[in-house]
Amino acid sequence: KKVILSGIQPTGIFTLGNYIGAVRNWGKMQEDYDCAYFIADLHSLTVRQEPAKLRKQTLDAFALLLACGIDPEKSLVFIQSHVHAHAELSWILSCYSMFGELSRMTQFKDKSAKHVDNVNAGLFTYPALMAADILLYQADFVPVGEDQRQHLEFTRDVAARFNNIYGEVFRMPDAYIPEAGARIMSLQEPTKKMSKSDTNVNAFISILDEPNAIVNKFKRAVTDSETVVCYREGKDGINNLMSIYSVVTGESYDRIERDFAGKGYGDFKLAVGEAVAEELRPIREKFAALTADKAALEALYRKGAETAAHIAERTLGKVKKKLGLLPR
Ligand code: TYM
Numbered sequence: 390k391k392v393i394l395s396g397i398q399p400t401g402i403f404t405l406g407n408y409i410g411a412v413r414n415w416g417k418m419q420e421d422y423d424c425a426y427f428i429a430d431l432h433s434l435t436v437r438q439e440p441a442k443l444r445k446q447t448l449d450a451f452a453l454l455l456a457c458g459i460d461p462e463k464s465l466v467f468i469q470s471h472v473h474a475h476a477e478l479s480w481i482l483s484c485y486s487m488f489g490e491l492s493r494m495t496q497f498k499d500k501s502a503k504h505v506d507n508v509n510a511g512l513f514t515y516p517a518l519m520a521a522d523i524l525l526y527q528a529d530f531v532p533v534g535e536d537q538r539q540h541l542e543f544t545r546d547v548a549a550r551f552n553n554i555y556g557e558v559f560r561m562p563d564a565y566i567p568e569a570g571a572r573i574m575s576l577q578e579p580t581k582k583m584s585k586s587d588t589n590v591n592a593f594i595s596i597l598d599e600p601n602a603i604v605n606k607f608k609r610a611v612t613d614s615e616t617v618v619c620y621r622e623g624k625d626g627i628n629n630l631m632s633i634y635s636v637v638t639g640e641s642y643d644r645i646e647r648d649f650a651g652k653g654y655g656d657f658k659l660a661v662g663e664a665v666a667e668e669l670r671p672i673r674e675k676f677a678a679l680t681a682d683k684a685a686l687e688a689l690y691r692k693g694a695e696t697a698a699h700i701a702e703r704t705l706g707k708v709k710k711k712l713g714l715l716p717r
Contacts, residue, residue, distance in 0.1 A: 410534030416458030467693030474701035607662030
């Protein structure tokens with residue numbers, strides 16, 4: 390079986406963007422692939438975190454993965470910092486990552502412009518840690534949203550560079566980016582990516598939002614001054630709502646255009662809100678049940694860490710040998 394791997398940061402409850410662009414697809418891949426999914430807590434340290442809050446958010450994020458349909462019997466689920474090999478390989482790969490290429494990462498450019506008072510080295514070498522995450526497990530496919538594409542290209546470049554010197558150590562991973570929903574936009578500024586760090590709560594849907602709140606946020610979603618529901622250049626707000634509705638209901642854009650012909654934006658927004666609320670309802674219920682039993686969650690992530698460490702150590706051992714690091 391081909392190997393799938395992906396991760397998500399524990400910096401808050403996942404948004405509808407995280408869900409549609411990535412996590413929703415992860416559960417669906419469990420039958421056909423060997424899947425590994427993890428909470429990227431080390432990555433979240435690139436921005437200052439409050440310790441108690443980070444601890445809670447990490448456990449919540451772990452529970453959310455399960456609530457979104459990832460089954461620990463079928464997939465490997467773990468927490469990044471529980472597996473030492475990630476940080477270790479990250480250091481090694483950073484010695485094969487060039488200043489120039491890291492400087493060109495759009496995420497680094499965006500984040501360093503946003504957090505001017507904390508442009509730390511971790512923010513800069515972030516892609517090397519991500520490459521380590523992926524390459525340790527010899528992943529074939531990495532299911533992510535559009536915003537991670539450049540990091541995947543970087544991972545491939547580093548893997549190729551390393552393999553060129555030392556032989557076939559790493560498997561070459563491919564990004565697996567969904568055709569629809571790979572970039573869900575803010576409901577308030579539809580030219581901007583939906584993000585959980587947005588200061589306007591109406592701009593994003595959190596996957597634990599109450600049905601009422603979801604419907605209301607969609608009612609307030611920014612659209613345009615026309616009245617026709619159709620997918621067209623320049624209609625960023627409507628395009629975004631159409632892609633959300635299409636992914637959630639499985640209906641094509643053509644079908645949606647026909648179904649809403651002659652109806653106003655109000656009807657359409659309500660339909661999108663209700664469809665999303667329905668889709669997320671079971672997740673909210675499952676999350677509540679899962680977080681009620683903390684000990685069970687702990688047992689699951691401990692078991693995940695053990696299995697993950699075993700796989701990761703195998704790759705790390707190979708790498709160290711190739712490099713000429715003296716065995717202990
Ligand atoms: P993160 O935590 O920012 O996001 C998790 C996943 O959600 C996707 N995503 C979106 N998709 C569509 N529309 C949006 N508005 C949207 N916002 C976020 C992201 O593309 C991502 O797939 N660096 C990664 C985490 C990571 C990782 C890895 C991923 C660490 N190591 C190894 C894959 C493999 C990140 O910060 O994702």
